Amino acid sequence: MCESTGNLRFPKYLNSLEPAVYIVGAGPGDPDLLTVRAQKLLATADVILFADSLVPEQILDVCRSDAEIIKTANRTLEEILPIMIDSVRSHKSVVRLHSGDPSLYSAIHEQMQLLAAANIPFEVIPGISAFQAAAAKLKIELTVPGLVQTIILTRISGRTHVPDTEELATLAAHQASLCLYLSVHHITEAQTKLLEHYHQDTPVAICYRLGWPDEKIRVVTLAEMADCTHEEKLRRTTLYVISPALLPVSGRSRLYHPDHNHLFRSSHSMGADK
Secondary structure (H helix, E strand, O other): OEEEEOOEEEEHHHHHOOOOEEEEEOEOOOHHHOOHHHHHHHHHOOEEEEOOOOOOHHHHHHOOOOOEEEEOOOOOHHHHHHHHHHHHHOOOOEEEEEOEOOOOOOOHHHHHHHHHHOOOOEEEEOOOOHHHHHHHHHOOOOOOOOOOOOEEEEEOOOOOOOOHHHOHHHHHOOOOEEEEEOOHHHHHHHHHHHOOOOOOOOEEEEEEOOOOOOOEEEEEEHHHHHHHHHHOOOOOOEEEEEOHHHOOOOOOOOOOOOOOOEOOEOOHHHHHHO
């Protein structure tokens, strides 16, 4: 059962906020980049558990004054899960607030499995990922016609192992727009692997804490990536965008080309033949 709000359709319990866990993507950090659904849930929920090391507190300004706010940076899953379960069983609505989009490196897989095993209803609300915010800040399109048409989102192996088939040098061989997450502590190694396939002059955008008040963005060559990271003393929350799309190149999509016809428009050349 759904109810319509303008052109958007929400399950009924999102309007009434029946007891459930809502796993919400907070976006990269800017409160203005919260989705409408995320704002609605934050403004209504009884309990908010948020990853305070990754989500700025300004995001919580929309929350109810009497909502229970729980920071989770210093808690384990074994401590977080019972809070969510007990809250829902006490007929409370819970927002589990993650940074970026929950589908990327947010550790929600195990949370969803355990919530399902406990028969706790939950929903996932997407958010803007750092790679999307980075492209917007840089005013680039990551898929430039005739230049690059693939985006790779990945990380280098660290405490979390990356499968051998997804090893960074292997992915670099595609020379796509590569967005490197969670790799700042291994950036010298990452640079070495990337240089196996990307030219050393390939531009790299180093994006630190996108959307936060202390945001930093530096565009350097791949050869300078590690040195710049160390000079800026970046330690965490840094995304690297390695892409030919950062070059001052031209490219045009067929979609709006006058010679391109599709379901909604005949090409100019077709019109001339009539």
